[in-house]
Amino acid sequence: MDLQSQSIVVSSETDKVYVRHDPKLADILDFILGQAKRLVGAKNGAFYLINENGQLVKYGKTEQGSITDLISKHIFKNRKNLLLKKGSTLKEKNITITESYIACFLGQETGILDLGVFLLEGINHFDNFSTQDFELISYYSSNLSLLLRDSISSESSEDVYTSLITSILLLLDNSNIHQKNNRLEYQTEEIIRVSGLINSSLDLNSLLESIMESAKSVFRSEGSSLMLVDPSKEYLYFHIVTGDKKEEISKIKVPMGQGIAGSVAISRKPMIINDAINDPRVFREVDQASNFTTRNILAAPLVVEDEVIGIIEAINTIDRNNFSQADLDLFLSFATSCALAIQKTKLLNNLEETNHTLKEKVNTLASLFELGQAVMESRTEADLIKKSNQIIANEMNASIVATMIVNRAKQVIEVIAIIDGKEEWFKENFIRDSVIIESILYNNTIVSSTGLKDGLEDYLDKEFIIGSHILLPLSISGNKPFGILCISGKKTQGPFGENDLMLLKTISSQLIKGYENIKLGIEMIAKKAIEKEIEITKNIQKNILPDRIPTHSNFDLGVKSVAAKEVSGDFYDIHQYEDGQFAFLVADVSGKSLPAAIFMAISSSIIRTLSRNHLLLPDEILTQANSLIYEDSQSGMFVTLFYIHYDPVTMEIQYASAGHNDQIWIKSDQSYELLKGKGAPLGVVPVGNYHGGNIKVSPGDLFVFYTDGAIEEKDSTQEEFGLERFIQEIINRKHLSSQQIIDELYNLIVEYADGAEQFDDFTVMILKFKDDFQFNRVFPATTSQIPKLRDFVNDCLRERNIADLILEDILLSCDEAATNIVIHGYKDLMLDNPSISCAISLDGSKITVRLQDNGKEFIRKEVKPPSVEANLTGERRGGFGVFLMERLMDKVEYKREENTNVWLLEKKLK
Structure with missing residues (x-):
């Protein structure tokens, strides 16, 4: 019997081989396809085998027939196995594929034995076949090629099929073993990779998502999720979700202690639930919201610093009925990785926040130092405000900083501002419906995350309030605000907040002190000028x-x-x-x-x-x-x-x-x-x-x-x-x-x-x-005092500018009267201190001289009229004095009062 007629693979007259069509072969190929799909979870599969005419004939079923035809031709031509991912483009036809494919060449790369192509289309529950899937099917196809090649030498048709089926069963056992080895190797690699991810530069969400995708792949589950405990510790929320129902599931919150997740969070123990459909502990709201059926669950807690911060879950096995204890043990390593990732991120965030806070404090201190320098160097309020505006703009990352000073008496506000690095300086009248002016008048601090509504702003508001803004009134020692700081146009992401306000208050306190010092300095200079003016004025008045x-x-x-x-x-x-x-x-x-x-x-x-x-x-x-x-x-x-x-x-x-x-x-x-x-x-x-x-x-x-x-x-x-x-x-x-x-x-x-x-x-x-006798003096009654009495009268009357002739008459009369008192009045009297009292009175029309003494009584009528002849003959001496006084003075009066002689000599001024 011809051996070739009994073989599956037949050699032609041209030394080319082909696969002979046979119903038994079709059954075997269906069996092989079914086992291959089971191995990797493929949706569809097909063989493309060469026939006696040199054409590829399709055995099996695929959804995208035209695409799989192109792929198989490409593989057959190039003799290379190929893994195609969803979304790839077939360059020859510029077609984008919508499924993942594994395509393997059947035959020898040397070209001696070209049998066809083995192709798998799509994978359940995943977007793409994995590398492990590709390697397993490549192994499977390679061995299948050897089995088909060996059928050429088979002795009978029955022997060929029996031998082929036996070999395929052995191949399946080897493939399963190979798959398990690959799976263990893959799991080991994934654990190592996930451990390495913790030290990577990925952000936390990307890192956790990568870990959960790996868990889904490693445990061949339909989905996986990571849930975190909310700050109030009242419920769990979905932070990471993989699988088809991500959007629906992410909205659900699971109360602490309820459901499998809530129980694990409370007990801090991992759990395997392989009969989730009948387990009353399962939180059914998740299935109801996602229109999904949970068959089995793998859950483990996330513990950081002895505190449960969340849990991770794997849902529904794909290639097996249940999760195993081995799965749980391995799943705990993923939980540890997630916990470490969160802890590391938390520590890094704390460190970053600390560094950021420290940097902010350093920047603030630098700004305060710079502002302190500005306070020391500035000589005017305007100079200080200009420098302060620039410091605030840099520190607050604001494009608009305006310091406005109020003159309440003149109802004017002076604006010194910096807008996008350009300085502005002008004065504006009070506008009562201005948000800025009202903030000053009512001493109202405003921190807003948005701008003002259209139509509500006046000129000042439109100019200086752009988007998020802070309005901080400026006041000294609790007095009415003298101005306001307006900050807006934040350059960095996010609005101004309370921290920005605290920083602005810290900076503004230095500005206020500096402003007050400059103002006090100006007032002191003005005060000194006023004091100097007062001193000069007083000196002028003193000289006046x-x-x-x-x-x-x-x-x-x-x-x-x-x-x-x-x-x-x-x-x-x-x-x-x-x-x-x-x-x-x-x-x-x-x-x-x-x-x-x-x-x-x-x-x-x-x-x-x-x-x-x-x-x-x-x-x-x-x-x-x-x-x-x-x-x-x-x-x-x-x-x-x-x-x-x-x-x-x-x-x-x-x-x-x-x-x-x-x-x-x-x-x-x-x-x-x-x-x-x-x-x-x-x-x-x-x-x-x-x-x-x-x-x-x-x-x-x-x-x-x-x-x-x-x-x-x-x-x-x-x-x-x-x-x-x-x-x-x-x-x-x-x-x-x-x-x-x-x-x-x-x-x-x-x-x-x-x-x-x-x-x-x-x-x-x-x-x-003054009253009568403004001048008074007492003289001793001696001849030596008579000239002094005369001088006294002369001095008193000289200051009145008395005419010389009148003055001489008065002086001569006083001289005569004093002489009579000393020589005659006190003669033979034994008194201790005889004296003459002289008083002078001026009343505007006359001068009166009063002489008083305690001598013997003077009897005017006993004084005989003066006689020159009697004096010449020596009959009497003197007698001229009294008569001379009476001739010189307008009036001479004598009287005795209480043993005192009183002489009144009166002389008219005109």
């Missing part, structure tokens, strides 16, 4: 006022000037002419500043210069002074003034007023008159018209100069002290000296104001005209 208060026998003078503020607007002046007359004035200058003080100095100098001209009357002095002061007056400054000339001899006063208060003449009988003058304040009009008046005062009268501050102080009910009260209080103290009257009056007014701040400058000057 008289350096001493004159004393005089005819009057008692007192004066007091107290400034309401640091600088007074009042001044006074006193001048004594060579002829013994006086000029007095009190003035009030508008304004209290340095310019007012200078104006006061000019005015005082002009008035003082003019008043030194004794020929000018008071109203003439004011008229000329007004013209000169008007030329120097600036910004409406002026002077009110009351001016008098006083003649102590005649006790006459000439006065004039330039818009000043009516001054007071208090008479000895306690009645009074208000002296008025006509004329505007000096410096108001270019040509003044002034009219005053004349009065004649008497001993015991008072002339009171004052400024309005002396009568306008108010009590707690806002009632003024008033002129009437002022006059009455002076009258009540008329018995005191002028200075005592003024001092008590000032204290009374201060007490009346009840501690309130002095309203206006206080200036009062009082002339108190």
Whole structure:
């Protein structure tokens, strides 16, 4: 019998071989395909075998017939096995395949035996065949090629099929063993690979997803998942899900203690559930949500630092009925890997967060240091704000930083900003419906993750609020905000938050301190300037006022000037002419500043210069002074003034007023008159018209100069002290000296104001005209003291500018009277200390000299008239003195009072 006719593989006349078609062969091929599909979980399979015509004939079933035809032809032509993944492109036809394929060449690579192609299409539960699948089927195909080649030498057809079936069964056993070895090798490699992944640079989610995909592949399950315990520890949520129902399952939460996952999380023990359909512990909501049937479950806890943080599961075996204990033991290694990955990531995140926090603190410290430098170097508020804006923009990663300073008095806001590195500086009126302005007015801090709604923003808001923003009012020591910091346009991902606000508050506190220091520095400089101005003003005023208060026998003078503020607007002046007359004035200058003080100095100098001209009357002095002061007056400054000339001899006063208060003449009988003058304040009009008046005062009268501050102080009910009260209080103290009257009056007014701040400058000057005998002195009754008595009278009367002839008559009369007292009055009297008392009185019209002694009584009628003849003959000596006094003086009076002789010598001035 021909052997070839009994073989499966037949050699042709051209030395080419082919596979002979036979029904028995088809059954064997179906068996081989079924076992191959079982080995790797393939969906479909087919043989492409060469026939006697040299064509590939298909045995089996595939879904994509045209594609599998192309693949088989390609494999047969190139004699190379091939693993194709889903989505690959067949270059020859530019076709994208929708399934994974394993295609193996059947025959010898040398070309001696070309039998065909063995092809598997698609894999259940996975996207692609694995490398292990490819190697197993390649092993399977290689051995199948050898078996088919050996059929050429078979002796009979029955022997061929029997031998082939036996060999295939042996091949299947070897393939199973090979598969198990490959599986163990694969599992070992996966465990090593997963362990290596932990130290890789993958992010946690990618790492866990890779581990769970590996678990799904290793344990040949339909799906796998990783669930984590939520922060509240009330439930488990799906963090990683593999398989077809990923989207539906990811939304489900499993309460702690419920279901297999919840039980494992509580018990911290792994579990195998191989009859999940009938196990009441299974959480059915997962199947219901995913329209899925859970047959068996492999579950293990994830433990980190003795705390369960989650669980992992493998669901539904593919190539076997149940999970085994060996699967569970191996599954725990995956749980450990996941736990280690999470722990490592947690540690790295903590380290990264710590480093980030540390870096932020370092950056913040650097920014604060830089801001501190800016505070030290800046000399103006604007300079500090510009530097601060740049520091804040860098630290906060903001494209817009604006510092806005409010001027509430002017209702203006000053904006100094940096926008995308460019500086802006302008002023804007208050806009009441602005979010920024309202934040300032109500001291409201705003941290917003979004921008403002369209139509709600004004110019400031549109310009400086872009997207997420922070508005931080700036205030000093809890006072009303003086401005605001506006931060927006964040350059990095995410909105501004509370941490950004805390950082901004830290930085802004330095800005506020620096701003306050600069402001205080400016205020200090201004204060020093003011103090210097006040010092200069005080010096000017000090030089304006008289350096001493004159004393005089005819009057008692007192004066007091107290400034309401640091600088007074009042001044006074006193001048004594060579002829013994006086000029007095009190003035009030508008304004209290340095310019007012200078104006006061000019005015005082002009008035003082003019008043030194004794020929000018008071109203003439004011008229000329007004013209000169008007030329120097600036910004409406002026002077009110009351001016008098006083003649102590005649006790006459000439006065004039330039818009000043009516001054007071208090008479000895306690009645009074208000002296008025006509004329505007000096410096108001270019040509003044002034009219005053004349009065004649008497001993015991008072002339009171004052400024309005002396009568306008108010009590707690806002009632003024008033002129009437002022006059009455002076009258009540008329018995005191002028200075005592003024001092008590000032204290009374201060007490009346009840501690309130002095309203206006206080200036009062009082002339108190003395009573009779303003000059008194006692001399020893000796001849050597007579010249001294004469000198005393001379000195007292000289200062009144008495005419020489009148003065000589008085001096000669006093000399005669004193001589008579010493030679005759005290003759033969044995007294211890005989003396002569001399008193002088001037009342404006006459001078009275009073001499008193304790000598013998002088009897005027016993003195005989003088006789020249009797003196020549020696009948009598003297007798001329009394008659000479009576001839020289207008009146000579003698009287005896209580054992005292009193001489009154009176001389009229005109």
